Amino acid sequence: MESSHHKVDKYYIKNVDADKNSIYCHHDLMGELFVPTHKHLKAQLLYAEGDVVFVTTETKTYFLPARHFIWIPGGIEHSIQPKSENVMMRNLYFPIEANENVFFQTEGIYPVNNLLLQMMLFTNRWNGDLEKGTPNFVIASAIKAILPQICLTNLPLELPLxxxxxxxxxxxxxxxxxxxxxxxxxxxxxxxxxxxxxxxxxxxxxxxxxxxxxxxxxxxxxxxxxxxxxxxxxxxxxxxxxxxxxxxxxxxxxxxxxxxxxxxxxxxxxxxx
Structure with a gap:
């Protein structure tokens, strides 16, 4: 297993939980990158554009089409594999808060409507930690807060292994x-x-x-x-x-x-x- 861990380390994964209270942001044109199985304490919003991304947990393979996002609660092991190299992935990692809406406790795939699309577009130039108290942190928090209200249909785009x-x-x-x-x-x-x-x-x-x-x-x-x-x-x-x-x-x-x-x-x- 050792080698796959090194690959992850080269990637940005180890930075996600470095600051427990920040919202971490990472946007990437995937290239041929395969992200081996890993987990982080923060919950992840992964948005994909351009092609399909396969997200595999211990029990399921999720099939994330372009123009949708998957919500992955904190602590869940998963690997990520884009179908082709022209996938653009946008990731926001959120610290878990007390008494969270039940929406955030479940894996799910949802379409991105225009409001969410514009908000994701706004995060385009961000990278790394968004610190509590900064405008960007507030905007990212708003993206999270709006999800349970606009994402009413969890699409059945997963197949059990x-x-x-x-x-x-x-x-x-x-x-x-x-x-x-x-x-x-x-x-x-x-x-x-x-x-x-x-x-x-x-x-x-x-x-x-x-x-x-x-x-x-x-x-x-x-x-x-x-x-x-x-x-x-x-x-x-x-x-x-x-x-x-x-x-x-x-x-x-x-x-x-x-x-x-x-x-x-x-x-x-x-x-x-």
């Missing part, structure tokens, strides 16, 4: 065949399960049904393709195994609260200043 090796094989099969329509009954037969026992395995190990897992996996793949801006909505629907564009669009909307076409038309506002 399987503990059972047999399930791993099935999830890899799903992964490799997202362009086909995969039927639960056929998967059960192919991997030698009765439908009932496979259903139970999914529920017990992942806490969700096959269809929930499969749906979220398809939509996550669709987000990646939409962010690449190379294919039309119709082509993307087909790439993730939907024959009907309306069905695809409605499923996408149920999970993300916006249409695939909105995703395709997003401008990147936070170009690096």
């Amino acid at each position: 399987p503990k059972d090796e047999r399930l791993n094989k099935i999830l890899r099969f799903i992964e490799n065949n997202l362009g086909e329509t995969i039927l639960f009954a056929e998967v059960a037969t192919q991997f030698g399960y009765s439908e009932r026992s496979l259903y139970r395995l999914f529920q017990k190990d992942l806490g969700m049904s096959f269809i929930q897992y499969y749906t979220i996996r398809r939509i996550l793949k669709a987000i990646e393709l939409l962010l690449e801006k190379k294919l039309s909505v119709k082509e993307i629907a087909q790439e993730v195994g939907y024959n009907s564009v309306p069905t695809f669009s409605n499923t996408f909307y149920k999970i993300l609260r916006q249409r695939p076409s909105d995703y395709l038309n997003q401008d990147e506002i936070l170009k690096r200043k």
